[in-house]
Amino acid sequence: MNRDQLRILLPVVSLAVLLGAVFWLQPRAMSYLGLNLLFNLAVPIALATIAQMLIIMVNDLDLSIGTFVSFVACVTATLVQTDPVLGYLVLAAGIAGYAAMGALIHLRNLPAIVVTLGMSFVWGGLAVLILPSPGGASPEWLRSLMTVKPPLVPMAIVASVVIAVAAHLLVRRSAFGVVLRGVGGNAASVERAGWSVLKAKAAAYALAGFFGTLSGMALVGLTTAADANIALRYTLLSIAGVILGGGEFTGGRVSPVGAVIGALTLALAGSFLSFMRLSPDWQIGAQGAILILVLAVRLLVSRGRGRRVAA
Amino acid sequence: MSDQTDTTPVVALENARKLFGAVRALDGVTLAIAPGECLGLVGHNGAGKSTLVNLVNGGLNLTEGTIRLGAGTASPETSIAAARAAGVRCVFQELSLCPNLTVTENVRIPHRGLTGRGWRRRARAIVAEKLAEIFPGHAIDPGAAVGALSIAERQMVEIAIAFSVFDEPPRLVILDEPTSSLDAGLAEQLLAHVRRFCAAGGAVIFISHMLGEILDIASRIVVMKDGRITEERARGGFDRQGLVDAMGHVAAEGAEDPRAAARSLEGAEVVISTPGGLTARRGEIVGLAGLGGHGQAEALEQICLARSSSWKGTRSPKVAFVAGDRARDGLFPIWSILRNATLSRLPALTRRGLVDRAAEEEMAAEWRRRIGIRTDDMDNPILSLSGGNQQKVLFARALGTSAPVVLMDDPMRGVDVGTKRDVYDMIRAEAAGGRTFIWYSTETEEVCQCDRVYVFRLGRIAAELTGAEITEENILAASFEMEAAE
Numbered sequence: 001m002n003r004d005q006l007r008i009l010l011p012v013v014s015l016a017v018l019l020g021a022v023f024w025l026q027p028r029a030m031s032y033l034g035l036n037l038l039f040n041l042a043v044p045i046a047l048a049t050i051a052q053m054l055i056i057m058v059n060d061l062d063l064s065i066g067t068f069v070s071f072v073a074c075v076t077a078t079l080v081q082t083d084p085v086l087g088y089l090v091l092a093a094g095i096a097g098y099a100a101m102g103a104l105i106h107l108r109n110l111p112a113i114v115v116t117l118g119m120s121f122v123w124g125g126l127a128v129l130i131l132p133s134p135g136g137a138s139p140e141w142l143r144s145l146m147t148v149k150p151p152l153v154p155m156a157i158v159a160s161v162v163i164a165v166a167a168h169l170l171v172r173r174s175a176f177g178v179v180l181r182g183v184g185g186n187a188a189s190v191e192r193a194g195w196s197v198l199k200a201k202a203a204a205y206a207l208a209g210f211f212g213t214l215s216g217m218a219l220v221g222l223t224t225a226a227d228a229n230i231a232l233r234y235t236l237l238s239i240a241g242v243i244l245g246g247g248e249f250t251g252g253r254v255s256p257v258g259a260v261i262g263a264l265t266l267a268l269a270g271s272f273l274s275f276m277r278l279s280p281d282w283q284i285g286a287q288g289a290i291l292i293l294v295l296a297v298r299l300l301v302s303r304g305r306g307r308r309v310a311a
Numbered sequence: 312m313s314d315q316t317d318t319t320p321v322v323a324l325e326n327a328r329k330l331f332g333a334v335r336a337l338d339g340v341t342l343a344i345a346p347g348e349c350l351g352l353v354g355h356n357g358a359g360k361s362t363l364v365n366l367v368n369g370g371l372n373l374t375e376g377t378i379r380l381g382a383g384t385a386s387p388e389t390s391i392a393a394a395r396a397a398g399v400r401c402v403f404q405e406l407s408l409c410p411n412l413t414v415t416e417n418v419r420i421p422h423r424g425l426t427g428r429g430w431r432r433r434a435r436a437i438v439a440e441k442l443a444e445i446f447p448g449h450a451i452d453p454g455a456a457v458g459a460l461s462i463a464e465r466q467m468v469e470i471a472i473a474f475s476v477f478d479e480p481p482r483l484v485i486l487d488e489p490t491s492s493l494d495a496g497l498a499e500q501l502l503a504h505v506r507r508f509c510a511a512g513g514a515v516i517f518i519s520h521m522l523g524e525i526l527d528i529a530s531r532i533v534v535m536k537d538g539r540i541t542e543e544r545a546r547g548g549f550d551r552q553g554l555v556d557a558m559g560h561v562a563a564e565g566a567e568d569p570r571a572a573a574r575s576l577e578g579a580e581v582v583i584s585t586p587g588g589l590t591a592r593r594g595e596i597v598g599l600a601g602l603g604g605h606g607q608a609e610a611l612e613q614i615c616l617a618r619s620s621s622w623k624g625t626r627s628p629k630v631a632f633v634a635g636d637r638a639r640d641g642l643f644p645i646w647s648i649l650r651n652a653t654l655s656r657l658p659a660l661t662r663r664g665l666v667d668r669a670a671e672e673e674m675a676a677e678w679r680r681r682i683g684i685r686t687d688d689m690d691n692p693i694l695s696l697s698g699g700n701q702q703k704v705l706f707a708r709a710l711g712t713s714a715p716v717v718l719m720d721d722p723m724r725g726v727d728v729g730t731k732r733d734v735y736d737m738i739r740a741e742a743a744g745g746r747t748f749i750w751y752s753t754e755t756e757e758v759c760q761c762d763r764v765y766v767f768r769l770g771r772i773a774a775e776l777t778g779a780e781i782t783e784e785n786i787l788a789a790s791f792e793m794e795a796a797e
Contacts, residue, residue: 007578023725094519173431174429175419175426175430176426178416178419178420179413179419179420181409181411181412181416182409182412182413182416182417182419182420185409185410185411185412186407186408186409186410188407189407189408189409189410189420190420192368192370192391192401192403192407193391193395193420193423194391194392194395194421194423195420195423251410251411252409252411253411254414
């Protein structure tokens with residue numbers, strides 16, 4: 001078994017264990033409707049996690065993805081409804097904003113954490129300007145897309161698989177994705193081979209903006225309304241999802257399939273804790289405990305392997 | 312490659328100069344490399360080889376002079392893309408693959424044309440074929456992640472990628488220390504391939520510290536020193552000794568012998584003894600020499616870590632460390648001179664958990680006088696000082712402790728001559744007082760100040776020199792591989 005396969009094994013196992021525990025606590029979840037309910041809200045989280053993964057892939061960290069998704073949700077629930085042309089233009093401008101942010105971070109050699117933290121206030125402020133109080137409505141096509149009932153497998157699972165496969169093809173299989181991951185692995189070598197690291201970084205950020213936009217739209221399609229604070233917790237959830245899915249903060253080692261599984265695991269952890277009748281006050285802490293547990297196991301596994309390789 | 316029988320140089324440099332600030336990295340080099348030629352390039356650290364390589368491959372622009380690629384026009388401007396288009400490929404000294412990508416994916420990075428359907432299959436076929444051609448019998452899986460390969464295997468992959476033909480065939484391949492991580496068998500395979508490549512009309516610049524290889528493979532040998540080409544001879548014009556002599560520095564300008572007072576330390580107590588074979592006695596100045604990156608810094612690190620706890624500070628440390636890379640592991644750039652100087656002494660300057668300001672100032676004032684830090688006010692920011700004076704502050708920090716052993720990691724980089732003299736005197740005075748110094752230096756003049764010198768090569772001690780044996784020739788000879796003459 002090679003390193004990549006091992007990397008994906010742990011998220012798969014953690015998801016399976018958690019799913020088993022949920023089914024054991026609540027056997028009725030083992031149905032078409034039950035699964036859809038369990039994983040429904042995981043779809044936008046999975047998309048946001050892919051966005052975060054694209055940033056982590058080039059050795060940066062995005063602290064603004066939560067507010068960006070909220071901003072997109074607000075635009076989708078208002079402007080896209082009332083004035084579609086302007087609405088989609090604003091969404092496109094958001095993606096362009098992400099690309100510009102990536103270019104700025106590379107050009108001025110700024111720490112991504114600081115720039116994205118600053119941008120998170122910009123996106124948050126814009127969201128409040130567009131939608132001062134919770135409300136708005138989902139475009140009809142989006143609503144029907146997110147609530148479609150395919151035969152046999154619920155929408156949430158189909159969507160997760162589609163996201164995972166699309167991101168995998170883009171990041172892991174395409175010639176373009178190789179250059180992007182190369183920037184994370186050894187930017188100097190990519191530059192010496194005649195590539196523009198600036199363009200590559202801007203492209204990675206633009207792609208992240210694109211997936212963030214999809215996340216916000218999917219969220220509105222599910223909730224049918226928006227709120228300027230609707231997705232604030234996505235920032236930390238997406239980072240946790242990437243790491244849970246076998247990604248690493250540096251070195252361009254990311255796994256799109258793992259990231260989606262990580263997002264599903266985190267969404268499921270919330271449901272699992274509800275089924276355990278744990279007070280919501282404790283849920284965030286308990287979610288953190290699950291995360292620490294999984295990462296501790298991963299550390300132990302990789303240490304054990306490291307020792308064997310050294311021996 | 313039958314159309315490459317013309318003799319237009321692949322690359323021609325005309326009076327090339329490259330300045331980094333006031334440092335002349337390359338000082339008027341004129342060099343042309345013809346097809347079919349294997350140019351051996353030798354020189355000590357800092358002789359300008361890397362700068363020359365970076366000019367040829369387009370990574371740096373010239374400050375003065377011109378560069379001409381193939382049949383193009385001579386121009387001071389160059390670019391990586393232009394160099395690549397002219398068929399210049401480079402295998403860098405530090406491994407420059409992406410460890411997170413597979414071997415096949417790494418082929419994609421330098422070869423922009425690899426896109427579209429089936430690029431992975433094509434890349435895999437090309438790299439597998441080249442690997443088999445250069446290193447028959449290798450066991451590298453093109454699907455494996457580079458991070459999982461050994462250092463030698465990574466180097467083999469890099470070499471194979473550089474020689475492989477994609478959109479344009481390679482016309483000039485620069486090999487910078489290609490054999491440093493290969494064993495003898497693999498190195499021989501590589502040399503055989505270089506010969507075949509040159510016979511077919513390709514050009515190679517071969518940089519190596521293994522002089523035997525250079526003498527074996529090069530059709531022309533160029534010796535660089537202080538940014539200039541000092542000697543240039545065709546194959547057979549040099550023997551090993553001639554090459555070592557040609558690389559040596561100009562003899563020290565009549566300075567008095569620093570070891571005038573040769574000291575006998577035979578009876579002194581041994582304070583350091585490492586598994587690697589390094590020992591140091593009380594009051595001794597031990598030098599670590601050899602080419603950069605051959606294990607000297609690691610040896611210092613081992614000594615330091617073995618004698619200090621990572622958990623708790625102490626009032627009486629066993630070792631003190633003087634950093635050479637000031638910006639990276641020496642200075643606290645936003646602190647004052649005073650705070651930078653007293654840092655390592657703080658445990659002894661502390662009373663009831665608080666820093667004793669008066670004692671701190673007293674200590675700073677004393678060191679300012681003793682070591683001659685040129686400033687009006689020790690409360691000025693550290694960056695207001697010149698590089699040499701910054702280094703003095705770091706010396707004060709280390710010498711201000713009660714540590715019996717002081718480790719120095721090439722501390723005189725970029726320090727002016729006057730400061731050097733001051734520091735040499737101080738080191739000798741401190742050593743006479745019973746302190747032990749372990750001094751890694753890339754400058755032979757400094758190494759000659761030591762009582763005893765270990766020369767490192769490939770992470771191990773290659774030679775131990777004492778007293779009158781410490782000469783530039785002996786150090787150079789031990790730094791470079793000198794196989795027994797056949």
